[in-house]
Amino acid sequence: MTAPPRLARAAPPSPAPTGTRAGRILVADDERSLRELLAIVLRREGYDVMLAENGTMALAALARGAVDLLISDIKMPDMSGVEVLRNAKQIDPGLPAIMMTAYASTETAVEAMRLGACDYLVKPFDVDELKLKVREKLESRHLRQENLLLKRALNEPHAFAGIIGRSSPMLAVFELVESIARTTSTVLITGESGTGKELVARALHRHSLRRERPFVAINCGALTETLLESELFGHMKGSFTGADVTKKGLIEGAEGGTIFLDEIGETTPMMQVKLLRVLQERRFRRVGGLEEIEADIRVVAATNQDLSKLVAEGRFREDLFYRINVIPIHLPPLRDRREDIPLIAEHFLAKYRQAMGKSIETISGEAMTRLASYHWPGNIRELENVIERAVALEKTPTILADSLPGHLRGLGPAAPAQKAADVSALPEMGFDLEQHVQSVERRYLAQALERAGGVQVRAAELLGMSFRSFRYFAKKYNLK
């Protein structure tokens, strides 16, 4: 018996182009039926499809997230497809595109081709031809991306955008940064002082579609409330004494880019309300201004405090906390990722060897053991200081344990303790003046902090220095 005749069946969907990642396609066309047709065809091929009914919507979609291919009609009511492409190339120069046109208008087609990586289809087109072009474009893009990844891996096998690490928590951080960099979601980076929060914030920006736009960092803890407000939002001429000219704030300065709100936990309740409003409505007013200004910014915040604890204590607004903590990134302290210590130490050795023009090649086994077993309260910043100092002091081609500070060698407290009486008397054998001055400096800072009950502003007053300088030194010497 012969098999019953089969009904003609549509060809089965071809497999996703690369087997790993099908890709996201943005389709822009003002004609609804065509948009829908493309959506059906391309989704059936396994692609992720986004639709835009005009140029403005297409640009908004491009700004919002990662797109691998743009398919756009050339003639749309608000702007031409070529214009969309030109804008898209500004955010992502490598974005491939396919333009669709109702007639083979060579002029526009040539212009579109000139913008690069572009192909075009004349309507009405054959669906198979479209599928083929899409696959080609995406495959070559994936190849290019893979090459980039490969190159990066060859150059810096254990680093990501200047962040060194190969411990599993750091690899997870790299992965997270890479996957969220191209979104506009707000990110909260937490971690002890010196763990690399600012470095991660910059990496997020560098890997985002906003990388050509500014990255603006502001330390919310270093300014008074009024100063912070006018720095962030700007002010109108005459809005307060001293406001001689109208000034744009940092939010306007970061237009289209990223703003890094460092030490967000130290903002006052009034500032918290204002920040909440910017995050919620993406609008703000300059100090003394009436006009509402739109804020096209990506917000990355950082803190070394436990914000949820501050919320519980009523010191940080809960609503603001949720607005900020959309994507949390936690950087573990260095003592919890000790396998990274040798790698980071070598990295700083290379950095300072070059900067100081010294020919130090390695770190001795003993010195490395000391480095790897120390508890690093000041994390990577402290490690950097230790290596910098060792490179400066070392007279042999190897960093020996002797060039490490005493407290790393198990010799007493965190500062090379010298008696106050030593200050004026030069020992017979001479000494390292810089190191001595630093130890004296550190001791006074620690005392002032203790006498001020841990209140840094008061400690700064006791030493006749600005709060800012005090913070700088407190950080340098890892005073808590």
Ligand SMILES: Nc1ncnc2c1ncn2[C@@H]1O[C@H](COP(=O)(O)OP(=O)(O)OP(=O)(O)O)[C@@H](O)[C@H]1O
């Ligand atoms: N994984 C890393 N690899 C290389 N350098 C690092 C790494 N982490 C931090 N650093 C370096 O250590 C120093 C401190 O990092 P960063 O300023 O980002 O820390 P932070 O968490 O913002 O500290 P703080 O809370 O004190 O502001 C910087 O010089 C930074 O470049």
Ligand SMILES: [Mg+2]
């Ligand atoms: Mg910082």
